[in-house]
Amino acid sequence: MPAERTREHPAPVAAARRRRVRADRARQLADLLRHQARTGGFPGGVLPLEGRIGTDYGVSRNTVRQALDLLRAEGLVERQPGVGTVLVAEKYPHGLHRLQGLAETLHEHGEVTNEVRTAGPVPAPAPVARRLRVAERADVLCVERLRRLNGLPLSLDLTYIPMDIGAALLDCDLEHNDVFRLIERLTGQALGSADITLEAVNADAHSAAVLEAPRGAAVLMLERLTHLCDGRPVDLEFIRFRGDRITMSGLLHRSSH
Helix, strand or coil, X not given: CHHHHHHHCHHHHHHHHHHCCHHHXXXXXXXXXXXXXXXXXXXXXXXXXXXXXXXXXXXXXXHHHHHHHHHHHCCCEEEECCCEEEECCCCXXXXXXXXXXXHHHHHHHCCEEEEEEEEEEEECXXXXXXXXXXXXXXXXXXXXXXXXXXXXEEEEEEEEEEHHHHHHHCCCCCCCCCHHHHHHHHHCCCEEEEEEEEEEEEXXXXXXXXXXXXXXXXXXEEEEEEEXXXXXXXXXXXXXXXXCXXXXXXXXXXXXX
């Protein structure tokens, strides 16, 4: 019987293999090469020759070229005469396993600077008021900042904070400090937890211009509601990251049933 079952499967298996068209293989290879680029797998930022990549991954040279074309379209690599294919863009890791501000997260990768574009009280829209547990249309502090890493635009942050904390924040240095640290200092409490949602959205005209990204380009939008250790919500953020300059990662555990 085992031998008979083996003879039954070659046709479906072969058909499944044929469905892995070249474009699929190129995308899969691009995913693997992107991972290596992100984790320092290419010493000196230079990728192996096309033939070597094909041998290492068991794909044709045409598939390698298509995969590299995908990475070039992303702005991750570039072909340089006499050198080969090199990395021309760096993606910075943003961990999702700890509650940290951007400067805390990326301090090892360079200098994070903040350009405060607006800061002042606004009437809380209903969804903001509900999540911050304040009266609808009550004033909340609204802060919009452009965050740069080593001079390059990285994220556009829109933050809402209850005014009993926000009023004091207006007297703080928002250009050189993470809001998280300032909230902890002003309240005398540590931050405890945050609810997060991460999704891709198209950059509107304003966001695209500020982030120096093409209008309509996909950006990573992190929505985060942060609580003090006593459970009070104190910081509602909508953060738009340039997707070509950031990666999100974390360590997840499967709970026992």
